[in-house]
Amino acid sequence: MSQTTVINKLGRTSYPERKVNLYENLQSLAKSYNVIALCRMTKVRSAQLMAIRKKFKNEIKILTIKNKVAQRAFEQIFEDVKGLEFLNKELEGQCALMFTNLSPFKLNLTFDKNKIFMAAKGGDIAPNELLIPAGNTGINPGPVLSEFKESNVPTKIDQGTIWVSKDTIVAKPGDVISQKLAALLSKLDVKPIEAGVSVNYAIAEGLEFKEKDLKIVVQxxxxxxxxxxxxxxxxxxxxxxxxxxxxxxxxxxxxxxxxxxxxxxxxxxxxxxxxxxxxxxxxxxxxxxxxxxxxxxxxx
Incomplete structure (x- = not known):
């Protein structure tokens, strides 16, 4: 791989050309857009981020990179982009950086409107009461009957399929969803987990906005x-x-x-x-x- 010389505040250091291009791209984006937002990826699935990147490709540039790489690139342009030093301190854990000219509030509202419901995975927290409604599940009898029993869901066999005898609450808000319950909900096409991207931190024209500042109830x-x-x-x-x-x-x-x-x-x-x-x-x-x-x- 070819090598290129990069000058930073630590002195003259040799970096791979790919990394140099990444540094320059980060610095160019930071200077070109009015808003730089940060999204923590701990509760975001890659499929969601890909969908948002595709849908808003003309309005929002999204990069997922190592925090140290971004911090070192940004350190060199603190004087050019106001507030960037604040953003650098927030780069912890797995993050995605977003560059846009949308206001931080509009950006967050845009993401709120594009949230989706997804199937639960073992270890997810129930956001509200999870109910399995009475009626025909369309599932053929078999080993799955034991999954209904373990979740205390009363069933009966009618016309060759499993029927839920009555509406049954299988989890309350804050409960941890087990792997077996998640599998059962998936079979029933119950998608209880609201998923989406949230802006956890942003800077705009030298001002910093924390997650709580960006939560707006429009009504x-x-x-x-x-x-x-x-x-x-x-x-x-x-x-x-x-x-x-x-x-x-x-x-x-x-x-x-x-x-x-x-x-x-x-x-x-x-x-x-x-x-x-x-x-x-x-x-x-x-x-x-x-x-x-x-x-x-x-x-x-």
Missing amino acids: EYVDEIVRSFQEALALTVEAVYFTKESTPLLLIKGKQHGLSLAVEAGYLSPETVELVLGKANAVAGNLSQQLSSKGYSPQN
């Missing part, structure tokens, strides 16, 4: 915006401040106040005559009741 923000708009609109109406949104409400409110004032003053108009007469009738009725209670009776 909560939508609800907050709607609530803020309604409160602001109510304030503008109360303050009689005219805007495009408040003007129709202010005109309605003005009309209602005008009608109330006219009725209170007994002013007759096509809009108030029924209201004035109705109020007069109510006053007369109330007066009649008070007089009757004092022994007075109406005179014809």
Whole structure:
């Protein structure tokens, strides 16, 4: 293999050309994109990463490399890319680096929308209650019956296939899924494990974003915006401040106040005559009741 000389802060060292190209590619990507994100691969399966890499190949560049290689490449461009020194400290365990111009929040939301459900493996943690529903499994009787029995799932044989007698919870949230239960769930095509990529750390324009900072529940923000708009609109109406949104409400409110004032003053108009007469009738009725209670009776 050919050798190339690379200069780093430790001095002049000879590296294989392949490694030099990798260093240069990492440094070029770091300088070319606004956002560098880090994903820890401990709960990510290679098939998921391949699917995401294929789907977003024009928007996100994804590299899985050794942490030391990335750290040494990045050390040489700390002055060129703000925040890169923070990212270097986060490179622990098996990681994937993502280079993109999407904001860290949009990147994380994009991954959330592309999560899939996968078959469980032995040792996985149940994310919620796992239920095997009653009904025909379509599985022929045989050794698999013992797997149902070990998982305490009641069964019967009907028309040559195994039927589950009743809905059965086989795991609760937080339970460790055994190898045998995982095999049974797979046979029943039950896929309980939500799988996907999450952004665990990111830097953007010198700012660092940790995983907790990037967790956004979109509906909560939508609800907050709607609530803020309604409160602001109510304030503008109360303050009689005219805007495009408040003007129709202010005109309605003005009309209602005008009608109330006219009725209170007994002013007759096509809009108030029924209201004035109705109020007069109510006053007369109330007066009649008070007089009757004092022994007075109406005179014809």
